[in-house]
Amino acid sequence: MQLTINGQQQSYDGPLNVQQLIEKLSLQNKRIAIERNGEIIPRSQFPEQLLNEGDQLEIIVAVGGG
Amino acid sequence: MESLVIAGKNYSSRLLLGTGKYRDFAQTRAAVDASGAQIITVAIRRTNIGQNPGEPNLLDVLPPSQFTLLPNTAGCYTAADAVRTLRLARELLDGHALVKLEVLGDQKTLFPDVVATIEAAKILVKDGFDVMVYTSDDPIIARQLEDIGCVAIMPLASLIGSGMGILNPWNLQIIIDNARVPVIVDAGVGTASDATIAMELGCDGVLMNTAVASARDPVLMASAMRKAVEAGREAWLAGRMPKKVYKASPSSPAEGMFTGTQPPAANS
Numbered sequence: 001m002q003l004t005i006n007g008q009q010q011s012y013d014g015p016l017n018v019q020q021l022i023e024k025l026s027l028q029n030k031r032i033a034i035e036r037n038g039e040i041i042p043r044s045q046f047p048e049q050l051l052n053e054g055d056q057l058e059i060i061v062a063v064g065g066g
Numbered sequence: 067m068e069s070l071v072i073a074g075k076n077y078s079s080r081l082l083l084g085t086g087k088y089r090d091f092a093q094t095r096a097a098v099d100a101s102g103a104q105i106i107t108v109a110i111r112r113t114n115i116g117q118n119p120g121e122p123n124l125l126d127v128l129p130p131s132q133f134t135l136l137p138n139t140a141g142c143y144t145a146a147d148a149v150r151t152l153r154l155a156r157e158l159l160d161g162h163a164l165v166k167l168e169v170l171g172d173q174k175t176l177f178p179d180v181v182a183t184i185e186a187a188k189i190l191v192k193d194g195f196d197v198m199v200y201t202s203d204d205p206i207i208a209r210q211l212e213d214i215g216c217v218a219i220m221p222l223a224s225l226i227g228s229g230m231g232i233l234n235p236w237n238l239q240i241i242i243d244n245a246r247v248p249v250i251v252d253a254g255v256g257t258a259s260d261a262t263i264a265m266e267l268g269c270d271g272v273l274m275n276t277a278v279a280s281a282r283d284p285v286l287m288a289s290a291m292r293k294a295v296e297a298g299r300e301a302w303l304a305g306r307m308p309k310k311v312y313k314a315s316p317s318s319p320a321e322g323m324f325t326g327t328q329p330p331a332a333n334s
Contacts, residue, residue: 006112025115031125032113033158038150040157058112060154062124064094065109065140066084066226066275 004056012051019046027059034059068303070271072105072248073164073196073217075134079104080265081295082136082250084275088284091127097278098128101288107136107166107273110155135159136198138166143179145169145186152190165190166220166252168200176226176253180207184214191215200252203237205244212247219245220252220273223264227276229256232263242268258287258294265298266306 001014005025012021018041022028034041035058041049051057069076083103088094098106106128114121128135137155139148152165169186171179178201190197191214198218199211208219221241224230231254232238242249248270255261255274264272272295281287 006115008115010115027113030113031123031158033154035150035154040153042157058154059115060110060158061113062108062135062137062155062158063111064085064088064124065138066086066107066273 001051001053003051003054006057006059014051014053016051017047018049018051021051021057022046025059030061032059032061070248072198075164077104077134079292079295080271080299081261081291082107082252082271082273083278083288084273085124085128086275087279091122091124093284094124095127096285097288098133099288100285100292101278102292103133105134105136105273107138107275109140110137110151110158130159130162134164135162136164136166137162139168139186141170142168143170143182145182145189148182148186149189149193152195153193156195163194164196164198164217166198166200167216178202178222180204183207184210187211187214187216198250203234203241205237205240208241208249209244212245216247218248218250218270220250222253223251223260224254226253228254229277229280230254231256231260232267235263235267238264238267238269255291258290261291261294262298262301265295266301268302271295 001012003010037056069078070080079102081101081103082105083098083101084107085094139151142148142151148167148169156162167186169179169182171177180202183201187197187199197216198220199216200220201207201211203221211219221238223232250271250273251264251269252273255272255277261272278284278288278291
């Protein structure tokens with residue numbers, strides 16, 4: 001399954017939910033927020049949201065800024 | 067103790083500090099502590115994928131339990147991008163509604179695109195955000211943003227990151243005199259006296275980043291800025307003496323002089 005994560009093409013074996021993807025990326029327990037194809041995925045729904053071929057994901061964090 | 071009230075919440079500090087451009091997170095935290103700031107701006111960016119999984123997170127250093135985090139839309143040039151960024155920020159910060167809106171007009175000046183800013187502000191206010199808005203020092207735009215429902219108006223003093231100080235105090239004065247919500251100077255402060263001048267004009271607060279982060283000693287400058295904002299606020303509350311051009315007035319009594327010499331006549 002091809003996913004685009006933060007602009008990078010990545011390949012994963014499906015089926016895969018958002019929570020599992022986060023664990024594969026070692027981002028579990030990090031303060032992040034995720035958008036899929038322009039829609040925010042609430043954190044509470046990570047375990048139930050299955051990823052689909054071609055999904056575009058943005059995973060964001062807070063960084064220093066003014 | 068008189069406080070700054072934004073969206074119904076009280077703050078004892080009137081200095082709002084940005085967290086960009088510091089050497090590392092330890093210096094960021096030390097500067098925040100020295101500044102006494104309670105409202106701290108953060109930017110929203112992509113996380114690194116597959117690199118440095120153990121990398122520290124800014125929110126571990128500045129936890130939302132201790133500070134009011136103010137996510138910004140720095141780098142956004144359209145209303146849609148700004149709205150999208152702040153919706154993600156709200157999800158990131160567990161429903162936190164207080165945000166800093168800025169929609170920039172060009173990369174050279176980072177001047178706000180006030181038309182796009184107004185468009186984004188309308189969407190965000192309707193969506194339940196408490197919007198603190200970066201804008202130009204145009205009193206009419208400031209009033210329109212207030213009418214939309216923004217909770218604080220944040221006019222620039224001069225260009226973002228320029229350190230040029232308060233270039234148009236008269237416009238700021240008009241904005242302050244007209245506003246029914248807090249007015250916070252955002253951008254352009256270069257050194258402590260600039261922050262004091264802003265507060266002496268009657269601003270409710272000052273937001274800065276580069277003036278602290280790009281000082282030779284950021285933590286010491288953060289401390290200076292804390293005092294500068296407090297000094298300016300107290301001077302404004304105290305009410306300065308009127309300026310008397312060409313009219314000197316001695317502080318010591320004119321009577322009881324024992325030297326007997328008459329002062330020379332002034333030129334008329």
